[in-house]
Amino acid sequence: MRNRRTATSASTGTLPRAAVAAALLMAVSACGGGGFSGGGDGGEGDTKDGGGTVRVLVNITPNLTKKFWNDLVAPFEKAHPGVDVKIEAPTGKGVPDTLQQQLAAGDAPDVVETLLPDKTLAPQMLDLTDEAWTKNTPLVKEASLDGRVYAVGVGEQAQSLVFYNKDAFAKAGIRELPENLDQFTSAMAKLKKAGYLPLQTSGDFATGLQLLQFTDPALAQRHPDWYSKVNSGDLKAGSSMRPYLKLYKSWIERGYIDKNALGVKYADGETHFLTGKSAMYVMGSWFTATEAAAKKDFKVGVFAAPVEKGQTYPGPQGATLAAPYMILKNSGEKRLARDLVEFLVTDKKAVTAQLKQDGNFRSGLDRALSPLEKDVQHILDDAPDKVAQGEGYGDDTLPKGFNSAWNTEVQGLYTGRSPDDVAKAVDRWVEAHS
Missing domain, CATH: 3.40.190.10 (Periplasmic binding protein-like II)
Known part of the structure; x- marks a missing residue:
């Protein structure tokens, strides 16, 4: 385990490396620039007729x-x-x-x-x-x-990233960035007390995607061969995610996440974070392009998503x-x-x-x-x-449509469904589509 970092540190710790998005390639806000000019190596040559x-x-x-x-x-x-x-x-x-x-x-x-x-x-x-x-x-x-x-x-x-408002962390008295889920939950309590919505999410595809992104490092250590075991039937996808579904549901109930988040559009979720209404935002690395183009009065930092207590931090990065x-x-x-x-x-x-x-x-x-x-x-x-995450890629894949099905079930946590119900529904879907 590395030394703890401070919440104002400009860099993150040490360690190594995996969906257009893993399965969802998202349309993100403009990042400026428009191509380039100049030469370049075009390869070995063109067709026989030169065209x-x-x-x-x-x-x-x-x-x-x-x-x-x-x-x-x-x-x-x-x-x-x-x-x-x-x-x-x-x-x-x-x-x-x-x-x-x-x-x-x-x-x-x-x-x-x-x-x-x-x-x-x-x-x-x-x-x-x-x-x-x-x-x-x-x-x-x-x-x-x-x-x-x-x-x-x-x-x-990079997928498993937590972007955060440095001013909000300072106001809440958070001096060390959370490395495990218990510390992350504790940080959210402090942020709420300081007057911030601790964690920004939204409806559309983002609800389920963010939970996948956030839990990748912990899930990969708990189940290193997750894809192969799910595909072989030795492990159930929903059941293996039940601990994280329960934790996520508790965050909704405590007001650490907006209970009405399903009514928030993806682009509006980004805006809420970048205008200082919320303190943290889980998203892939493409968000850096949106952040660079936004006008804001605070600095944005980033840290690798936390893991379970006792696991090595940082964990494997969803990419x-x-x-x-x-x-x-x-x-x-x-x-x-x-x-x-x-x-x-x-x-x-x-x-x-x-x-x-x-x-x-x-x-x-x-x-x-x-x-x-x-x-x-x-x-x-x-x-x-x-x-990989979600549907995955290469040899680490789940049935097509998993991301959408997962997103639908996770959104059920906002409308009264229990984590157990969601986990069972996910398992039924995977079994029916395998």
Whole structure:
């Protein structure tokens, strides 16, 4: 166990490293910037005739605009005269829905961004296992499926983070950041007494997501092989989460979380925290982009989510692959698509632009970071392990739809359902969909 840190410390402790979001890729607030200019290594070359069109289906958000994507690939096009990289926005509900529609219509793109392979998608994607340039990309092993590499990414998103209002902690007399769940609960009591809503949450997808993010480090130590045991039937997902469901319910009952949080939109939850109405906010590392763009009169800090008393702190960090790319096996431009993806995940300027634009991180890459971003990078670098969450990715996956089902059940805690009822409902859902 490391020495306790002070609540005003600018950095977090020591240790090592894993869902678009693990399964949910979220639209986050704009973070400024818009691509880059200049050259770049475009890969081994272009098609035989010197031209070609590569279609890329990407996620579009307020900061990942079509202009950003076009600026991003412009150096590649410049290095490959006659090549056109066609950026395509989702036409369905999102990238997953759009890709399925395109596959069904026989009109799939050459490259898809945002998604990670599963048993259904992997057979339709190009196997990149033997490509040397993939070896040092982030979380490449963790995101592999049956030992094969189908997706490569730009960086990683830390998930198990607690952002906090430094002024609120000082006013509440909290001098040491909580490292275990008992200390965290005690800190919330002090924050409430000081006049703050201790922990900010909201409705939409955020309710269940935050509980998954928050409990990853503790759950990973309590059940190191959680995914494999749940999938084999040796462990029940809901039952294994019962202690955390009970703790969360107690927080609602004590007023540490807004009892009417389900009526709060995701974006409004962010605003409540950034305007000083609440003291802590559990969210992934992309929140640093939102924080950087917000006007506020206090400083925001961050610490790794606490663990259970007696466990090692910090625990394994929930993390997921940021900006993953896959190449369609049936692409008519395999070589160009491969060269483009290599450029996007290995060219320093291209990588840096993507990391900056969406608040993502990559160990070993030298880029300008805000103090808050530096703290997040330290948490990622120092985590003893990186773990998936929720539906997961790679070999650590649960049935599709788990995140949504989990979110629905967790929200039931706000409407009178007991932790035992929620745990049993989760177990029934997993059993029915396995």
